[in-house]
Amino acid sequence: MRTHEIPDGILPRQRGLYYGGAWHEPLAGMYAETINPSYNEPIASAPVADTGDVDAAVQAAHKAFPGWASTLPAARGRFLREAAAVLRKHAMPLAQLDALNNGNPVSALANDAVFAADCLExxxxxxxxxxxxxxxxxxxxxxxxxxxxxxxxxRIVAYNHPLMFAAARLAAPLAAGNTVVVKAPDQAPLSILRLAELIGDVFPPGVVAFLCGGSECGEAMGKHPLVRKITLIGGVPTGKAVMRSASDGLKPVLLELGGKNALIAYPDADIERLVDGIIGGMNFTWSGQSCGSTSRVFLHESIHDQVLKKVVDLLPRRHKPGIPTDPATTMGSLVSRAQLEKVERYVGVGQEEGGRLVCGGKRPADPSLKDGFFYEATVFADMQPHMRLAREEVFGPVMSVFKWENENTLFEQVNGVDFGLTGSVWTKDLNTAHRAARRLNTGYVWINNSSQHFMGAPFGGVKQSGIGREECFAELLEFTYTKNVNLKFG
Incomplete structure (x- = not known):
């Protein structure tokens, strides 16, 4: 789908910043082109908020806070349910817009608005x-x-699921009585503008705000004295920048950051299910652009060769890069040229350090994809824990495979990185499964499963993978503080 082929009604009509229940031009008059990464073509311009715009949005949210906080909790719930109904109604056009702007396949993105609606409800x-x-x-x-x-x-959200993250992460703070200012990812802001059009006036003026912009916008949000908490879904460097901007005001933070997640296969694993889990866990559908991707696969030596061969045989057939707006596509593009070049650098480093490239490792030959930021699903074998590709998050479609024999050595290697977001364990033995889950230094563990989220189950990481938990009751409490009251009689 080229820019001139965009269906009517997909793009947002507004090109401003939404706060105080109204649309506003950016104060400095700054706009930036946002592109279709499938063709490296401009789609539309998006506003760029600066410090002044952030102040105006936060002031409006601060003004609306007392009224929203005093709204009965059941009534706040009704507002959230109304927003959820709007999202369900517009799920497919929103998926088409995100596919156009961030390069993920529309068939997979179709569930993003549904998940966000589930979260609001x-x-x-x-x-x-x-x-x-x-x-x-x-x-x-x-x-x-x-x-x-x-x-x-x-709330600052990531580019891999802009609509889903922006809508879903409104839910907990609003339910708790807070007002919310959302910053869209600068790589893919269009679905957030459309979200503002769809649900902005569902809530009383000022209760929700939607801004677009770059690092200046994010930093201003973190430093603003009336912002009481700042949250991020993003990479570790951005997370550190958010903590620095929040530190002067001693603001609490909630951070869901990166991962270098491990999938561990024991000798008794169900081979066919394991192969599906390895491919699914890497999130090749999103070109590996997912913080929860199990990008390190540890196969026991007794099944290593068999499983690796099956993965290498199946992967190119299951995940072949294609135009994201095509419903048949099962693997989209990377979000930007910078991300594509980063992936290419890591593939080069992996080969230089002695990794064995067994699948992918290049841009696709399909001439229809030549202008976009596509990269093949890539697998390295014979990996060692000291290699950069084994330790650093690529955020691209690159998976590293290790062979293990001794369980103690295995967990030294698995836990020997700075990340601790997710982990996946494959075995038929319950004792082994529970023992491995206890030994994994991560916030989230799948057993005989990968990549799936469950509403109500706390999601979040340890070490440099983040602070706090989301998608559960604990997230609700993240946006409250405890007040003690003592009444003396007589």
């Missing part, structure tokens, strides 16, 4: 469950706690 149901407790203090005293909303929340 889940937290709508929890809005009345933000409860305190009573604490025994003896006769003459009543002591109890309240969970109070923080105020204005800043």
């Amino acid at each position: 889940y937290f709508a149901g929890l809005a009345t469950e933000i409860k305190g407790e009573t604490i025994p203090m003896g006769d003459g005293n009543l002591n109890y706690t309240l969970q109070e909303p923080l105020g204005v929340i800043a």
